[in-house]
Amino acid sequence: MTGSEIKLETQNFDLYYGNFQALDDISLQIPANQVTAIIGPSGCGKSTFLRAFNRMNDLIPGVHTDGEISMEGENIFNMDVVALRRRVGMVFQRPNPFPKSIYDNVTYGPRVNGLRDRDKLDEIAERSLRGAALWDEVKDDLGKSGLALSGGQQQRLCIARALAVEPDVILMDEPASALDPIATLRIEELIRELKEDYTIVIVTHNMQQAGRVSDYTAFFYTDESRTGILVEFDNTKKIFTNPSDQRTEDYITGRFG
Amino acid sequence: MKLTYLVDRSIKYILLVCALLSVFILFLIAVFTLREGLEAFQTIGVGQMLSGTVWRPGQDQYGILAMILGSVLVTIGAIAIGVPFALGCAIFLAEVAPDNVRAIVRPAVELLAGIPSVVYGLVGMVVLVPMVRQIPVPGNSGYGLLSASIVLAVMILPTITNIAEDAIRAVPQSYREGAFALGSTHWQTITGVILPAARSGIIAGIILGVGRALGETMAMIMVIGNSVVLPKPLNDNPITIFLRQARTLTGNIAVEIGYATGVHESALFATGVILFMLIMLVNIAARMLMKERHA
Ligand SMILES: Nc1ncnc2c1ncn2[C@@H]1O[C@H](COP(=O)(O)OP(=O)(O)OP(=O)(O)O)[C@@H](O)[C@H]1O
Numbered sequence A: 001m002t003g004s005e006i007k008l009e010t011q012n013f014d015l016y017y018g019n020f021q022a023l024d025d026i027s028l029q030i031p032a033n034q035v036t037a038i039i040g041p042s043g044c045g046k047s048t049f050l051r052a053f054n055r056m057n058d059l060i061p062g063v064h065t066d067g068e069i070s071m072e073g074e075n076i077f078n079m080d081v082v083a084l085r086r087r088v089g090m091v092f093q094r095p096n097p098f099p100k101s102i103y104d105n106v107t108y109g110p111r112v113n114g115l116r117d118r119d120k121l122d123e124i125a126e127r128s129l130r131g132a133a134l135w136d137e138v139k140d141d142l143g144k145s146g147l148a149l150s151g152g153q154q155q156r157l158c159i160a161r162a163l164a165v166e167p168d169v170i171l172m173d174e175p176a177s178a179l180d181p182i183a184t185l186r187i188e189e190l191i192r193e194l195k196e197d198y199t200i201v202i203v204t205h206n207m208q209q210a211g212r213v214s215d216y217t218a219f220f221y222t223d224e225s226r227t228g229i230l231v232e233f234d235n236t237k238k239i240f241t242n243p244s245d246q247r248t249e250d251y252i253t254g255r256f257g
Numbered sequence B: 001m002k003l004t005y006l007v008d009r010s011i012k013y014i015l016l017v018c019a020l021l022s023v024f025i026l027f028l029i030a031v032f033t034l035r036e037g038l039e040a041f042q043t044i045g046v047g048q049m050l051s052g053t054v055w056r057p058g059q060d061q062y063g064i065l066a067m068i069l070g071s072v073l074v075t076i077g078a079i080a081i082g083v084p085f086a087l088g089c090a091i092f093l094a095e096v097a098p099d100n101v102r103a104i105v106r107p108a109v110e111l112l113a114g115i116p117s118v119v120y121g122l123v124g125m126v127v128l129v130p131m132v133r134q135i136p137v138p139g140n141s142g143y144g145l146l147s148a149s150i151v152l153a154v155m156i157l158p159t160i161t162n163i164a165e166d167a168i169r170a171v172p173q174s175y176r177e178g179a180f181a182l183g184s185t186h187w188q189t190i191t192g193v194i195l196p197a198a199r200s201g202i203i204a205g206i207i208l209g210v211g212r213a214l215g216e217t218m219a220m221i222m223v224i225g226n227s228v229v230l231p232k233p234l235n236d237n238p239i240t241i242f243l244r245q246a247r248t249l250t251g252n253i254a255v256e257i258g259y260a261t262g263v264h265e266s267a268l269f270a271t272g273v274i275l276f277m278l279i280m281l282v283n284i285a286a287r288m289l290m291k292e293r294h295a
């Protein structure tokens, strides 16, 4: 790997839904302030892997894990899960703003964190909405319901909502798959800007998108016998031009998946 | 082929007749009650009835303000006690309880709805009234608004719990995940996102509870004391009004209809009309409230 520092690291990580093993011995290192893409055929464990980093899988009954995930060297399973999720934000596949005003959506995180100061909240709202490239479109109507926005705006609102908590890492699970091409381009542009300040891990089905936005790419795979295996992890350029594994090449060139 | 076609065509009309019939029955009840109560409204006057504080049929005094107040107060009491309790149950069932616990608690709550009203009255008389009587305030007999409110709170519990639980369960999982991912605790997620999102359903449940409370008769007669005097606090503390005996609109009708004749009988029907309107008003208020939320 290059000289950049490591933000997240998994070591021999396994995850089971009951008896079903969905992640199989994954070891990789996610560099800080870079965009890491996770690609692979449907059902290969991309979402499961992503949700491991903020322990969202804890919410699913019957899930257990083996191996380790650490953030800046600290085992995330020993951390308070609320504290972890404040440092590792998440944007979901379907935009999921709360049925509240734009303002209340963006300031939700700081408010559950105990912040009451109205001026501070206003400031965070503006900064986060600017960060998510949504401010100019909504600044005159922050009281409007978040649900009244277009799909692309809703997704940027969800990004703003995640930014407001000031995380280190942002996880994105196919954040543009429910959006039209123009809204998608805006999100991609935004992702490239955000990596200045954040470490980004993004799941995507779209090879071009992975190529456009990411610095590193992890290719996950599933076959008859195993699910959630990491085939290859490398520079995005390397993965797309000169993959070392045949399965990666087949997938990228669209021969299957 | 022909038969299924026929059934298909006619089922629509059969269903329509059922629907119309129920509307018609509602209409009939309204008209009939109004007709029977008309005499009272004419001879006594609507204003006189509504504002009159004295109910003394022997002397042709038919003020029902005391009963209106009785019904309203006992409903407020039941809501004040019952809603937090029911919401607690609903949140527990929808968000906290593991499946096996829920499999026991939910039917138990539902069973509460199946217990006959008179049994609630009995238990209230034998268990609750003596307990309330222990509250050391001069003039407190145990019978009265507090006992009635508690009984009623339990009676409306299943209605509110069920509807609120359904409303909470109907909140999309994506809201839950969104809140958790922002680092809220389970409790913060419930109070900050889930309950607000389920608000209109919860309000609907409370309104149905209010409707049920206003209509409850037998259990009320058994524990409320049935005094026709305008309820007032027992001492300087206004809350002691709940230790006062009272009578509900429903109780007034049920207690006296057996022997009432003439204007007296008509006045009881008129009481029914007013009850009817009160419940309608509550429902309209509820609908307006729920619309507001959606706007
Ligand atoms: N809650 C769950 N319970 C049981 N099995 C699950 C659960 N969630 C996912 N799985 C299984 O785990 C495997 C990986 O699922 P996951 O959602 O992580 O795949 P994915 O790579 O994100 O797929 P997609 O590209 O379709 O989103 C699949 O076989 C899936 O059926």
Ligand SMILES: [Mg+2]
Residues within 6 Å of the ligand: A046, A047, A048, A173
């Ligand atoms: Mg997925």
